[in-house]
Amino acid sequence: MTVTRIMSNYFNRNGFGLGIFLLVAVVFWVVILIVLPQISMLDFSFRHHLPPPEMGGPKDTYTLEHYKYLVLGAPGADTSYNVVDLTVFARTLLAAFFVTILDLILCYPLAYYLGQSRGGGMTRILVLLLIIPYWINEILRAFAFRIIFGDSGVINEVMLAMGLISDPIDFIRANVALYAGLGYAYILLMIFPIYNVIESLDRNQIEAARDMGAPWWRIHWRVVIPYAKPGISSGCTMVFMLSAGALAAPQILGGPSSLWFTQIIYQWFNTGGNWPRGAAFAIVLLVTCIVIVLSLMRLFKVRIGDIGK
Amino acid sequence: MSKGVDVNLENVWIKFGDFVAVRDANVDIKGGEFFSFLGPSGCGKTTILRAVSGFLEPSDGTVRIGGKDMAGIGPNKRPTALIFQNLALFPLMKVWENITFSLEVKGVSKADRRKRADELLDMIALPDQGDKLPSELSGGQKQRVAIARALCAEPDVLLLDEPLSALDLKLRQHMRTELREIQQRVGITFIYITHDQGEALTMSDNVAVMRAGVVDQIANGHSIYNDPATPFVASFVGENNVFRGKIKSIEGEMALINTNRSGELLARIATAARGKLKVGDPAMMFIRPEACNIAADTAPAPNRLTAMVKHEEFEGQIYNVFLEGAEGKEIKMSLVNIGQHRQSAEGDNLTLEYVPDQAVVLPVGELASE
Numbered sequence: 272m273t274v275t276r277i278m279s280n281y282f283n284r285n286g287f288g289l290g291i292f293l294l295v296a297v298v299f300w301v302v303i304l305i306v307l308p309q310i311s312m313l314d315f316s317f318r319h320h321l322p323p324p325e326m327g328g329p330k331d332t333y334t335l336e337h338y339k340y341l342v343l344g345a346p347g348a349d350t351s352y353n354v355v356d357l358t359v360f361a362r363t364l365l366a367a368f369f370v371t372i373l374d375l376i377l378c379y380p381l382a383y384y385l386g387q388s389r390g391g392g393m394t395r396i397l398v399l400l401l402i403i404p405y406w407i408n409e410i411l412r413a414f415a416f417r418i419i420f421g422d423s424g425v426i427n428e429v430m431l432a433m434g435l436i437s438d439p440i441d442f443i444r445a446n447v448a449l450y451a452g453l454g455y456a457y458i459l460l461m462i463f464p465i466y467n468v469i470e471s472l473d474r475n476q477i478e479a480a481r482d483m484g485a486p487w488w489r490i491h492w493r494v495v496i497p498y499a500k501p502g503i504s505s506g507c508t509m510v511f512m513l514s515a516g517a518l519a520a521p522q523i524l525g526g527p528s529s530l531w532f533t534q535i536i537y538q539w540f541n542t543g544g545n546w547p548r549g550a551a552f553a554i555v556l557l558v559t560c561i562v563i564v565l566s567l568m569r570l571f572k573v574r575i576g577d578i579g580k
Numbered sequence: 581m582s583k584g585v586d587v588n589l590e591n592v593w594i595k596f597g598d599f600v601a602v603r604d605a606n607v608d609i610k611g612g613e614f615f616s617f618l619g620p621s622g623c624g625k626t627t628i629l630r631a632v633s634g635f636l637e638p639s640d641g642t643v644r645i646g647g648k649d650m651a652g653i654g655p656n657k658r659p660t661a662l663i664f665q666n667l668a669l670f671p672l673m674k675v676w677e678n679i680t681f682s683l684e685v686k687g688v689s690k691a692d693r694r695k696r697a698d699e700l701l702d703m704i705a706l707p708d709q710g711d712k713l714p715s716e717l718s719g720g721q722k723q724r725v726a727i728a729r730a731l732c733a734e735p736d737v738l739l740l741d742e743p744l745s746a747l748d749l750k751l752r753q754h755m756r757t758e759l760r761e762i763q764q765r766v767g768i769t770f771i772y773i774t775h776d777q778g779e780a781l782t783m784s785d786n787v788a789v790m791r792a793g794v795v796d797q798i799a800n801g802h803s804i805y806n807d808p809a810t811p812f813v814a815s816f817v818g819e820n821n822v823f824r825g826k827i828k829s830i831e832g833e834m835a836l837i838n839t840n841r842s843g844e845l846l847a848r849i850a851t852a853a854r855g856k857l858k859v860g861d862p863a864m865m866f867i868r869p870e871a872c873n874i875a876a877d878t879a880p881a882p883n884r885l886t887a888m889v890k891h892e893e894f895e896g897q898i899y900n901v902f903l904e905g906a907e908g909k910e911i912k913m914s915l916v917n918i919g920q921h922r923q924s925a926e927g928d929n930l931t932l933e934y935v936p937d938q939a940v941v942l943p944v945g946e947l948a949s950e
Contacts, residue, residue: 473666473668475664475665475666475668476668476670478635478655478662478664478668479662479664479668479670480670480681481635481654481655481656482633482635482655482656482660482661482662483656483661483681483682483685483729483733484656484657484682484685484686484733485656485681485685486656486685489685493670493673493681493684494670497672497673498671498672
């Protein structure tokens with residue numbers, strides 16, 4: 272009854288043609304492109320690793336072996352836990368967290384400036400300067416960073432020439448290049464949500480706070496940041512999720528000793544040829560990231576609906 | 581509460597590039613006074629307010645508050661509090677936090693702030709509303725919260741930038757009385773910006789009328805209305821019938837004007853124009869609609885003119901009669917409703933009469949645009 276009324280209201284409002292298009296597009300997007308692939312991955316992750324002829328055969332039953340593997344390691348291993356993979360997992364999340372914080376610190380002032388300066392021309396040029404680097408392919412950008420941060424890269428050469436250092440610094444090994452590359456890759460995703468919110472902040476509120484004697488940091492702490500919170504959390508969510516799930520940047524810019532959890536997943540899928548294990552690892556990463564994001568949102572009292580603002 | 585302090589503007593110029601927003605303003609506001617800047621939008625009144633509050637520095641001249649030169653002192657260091665046109669309450673802070681934000685800045689403890697907020701909430705007749713968000717209050721309540729927030733800082737000078745403009749008529753009239761009462765209770769200097777002459781005249785001790793960056797006249801409401809200093813003030817504050825002409829003769833304070841279309845009329849020379857007008861000078865003469873009346877005696881006299889009724893509007897307390905004089909000269913007359921039904925038919929010829937003392941003569945100048 273109510274469903275039919277909602278549907279008829281919906282078609283009355285949008286017209287039949289547009290209504291059908293929206294419905295089909297959204298269903299296609301959500302079901303075919305998001306839900307079904309994830310369900311098949313979830314299904315994969317609970318299956319045994321079998322050669323193709325045995326798939327669907329009597330041996331193809333559900334199992335928790337891949338999840339057990341991630342936590343406990345291979346049966347009969349030296350350690351009682353899978354220390355290697357778990358360490359990489361924790362380090363990936365921690366690194367993604369730092370990349371997020373780094374981007375937030377870099378982007379908040381910039382977004383504030385862009386949002387509050389009413390000067391049209393200057394703002395547009397700045398936004399353009401931010402967007403243009405993204406015309407360059409991700410892999411190319413990563414290699415460019417590798418060259419800049421390399422032993423004989425621009426940074427080392429300049430510092431050597433200035434006499435600041437006597438030997439080149441290995442930025443790749445120290446993961447500086449990786450953090451810089453990841454931070455750079457997601458700057459826009461941090462700036463735009465914050466910029467959008469701050470742009471709608473009434474300038475008079477900032478002036479009112481100033482008039483009441485507040486120094487600049489208190490104005491930000493009490494007036495601007497609370498107002499920008501939905502934008503900040505939306506930016507942080509995207510940067511965190513994407514950094515934790517990045518593959519190209521860690522592959523190209525990561526030091527020899529540092530492995531990203533996505534690289535392990537990639538290895539299982541690709542060189543390891545063990546899709547169920549790769550799927551299980553990917554599901555664990557996805558679920559953990561969602562849990563972290565949701566708990567941080569709860570901690571900072573942001574509702575999920577606010578993010579869409 | 582702190583005692584109000586003087587605010588002085590000395591030769592203040594404010595320029596934005598080539599545009600002169602305020603031209604050589606000299607204004608002396610006495611401590612504890614309710615002072616209004618009245619003018620049409622874009623006349624520079626808000627710019628003056630921003631110069632007093634410290635959000636912009638004058639290009640030239642001095643702003644003094646309590647005798648102290650304010651040059652180089654930022655808005656957060658001045659003894660002023662500003663109430664914004666849109667109030668600018670912080671939407672994510674509770675009402676009590678909004679009110680005591682200035683104390684939070686000073687590091688006052690939460691318990692003390694809460695206590696002070698409750699006192700102020702009592703003062704503005706909104707007890708027990710402290711834990712609401714501003715969006716949960718009505719327009720008039722928000723207004724009062726903004727006033728409480730500004731007063732909480734115990735400023736020496738309160739600056740108000742058209743704070744009543746967003747309210748409906750009844751509430752606006754009520755808030756006028758309330759603002760005046762609050763001002764008299766706390767005794768600090770209020771500087772009020774408005775384009776509404778009713779607000780300026782009812783609340784203020786003194787009013788400065790501004791036109792395109794220039795202060796035309798500073799006086800109490802009575803003088804502004806009855807003894808304007810320029811044709812702009814005469815035509816901007818209240819309504820006025822304007823007669824252009826030449827001065828035919830001067831006798832003491834009175835002058836006889838040979839008007840272009842309405843014959844010879846007698847009027848008082850405005851105080852500001854005394855000694856500046858000679859016989860033969862072009863001049864403007866102003867007669868207010870309510871100064872006109874229907875003459876019983878229709879014999880020609882220098883305070884009478886004839887006109888034909890075009891139409892009439894009944895406004896409640898007054899009748900507005902629109903007339904056409906000689907050569908199409910438009911004249912408006914307002915008659916007080918004294919309870920008798922009256923209706924002049926279209927096309928009636930009437931003889932109007934006025935008290936010459938209530939009409940003023942000024943040198944020719946710019947009028948307020950309609």
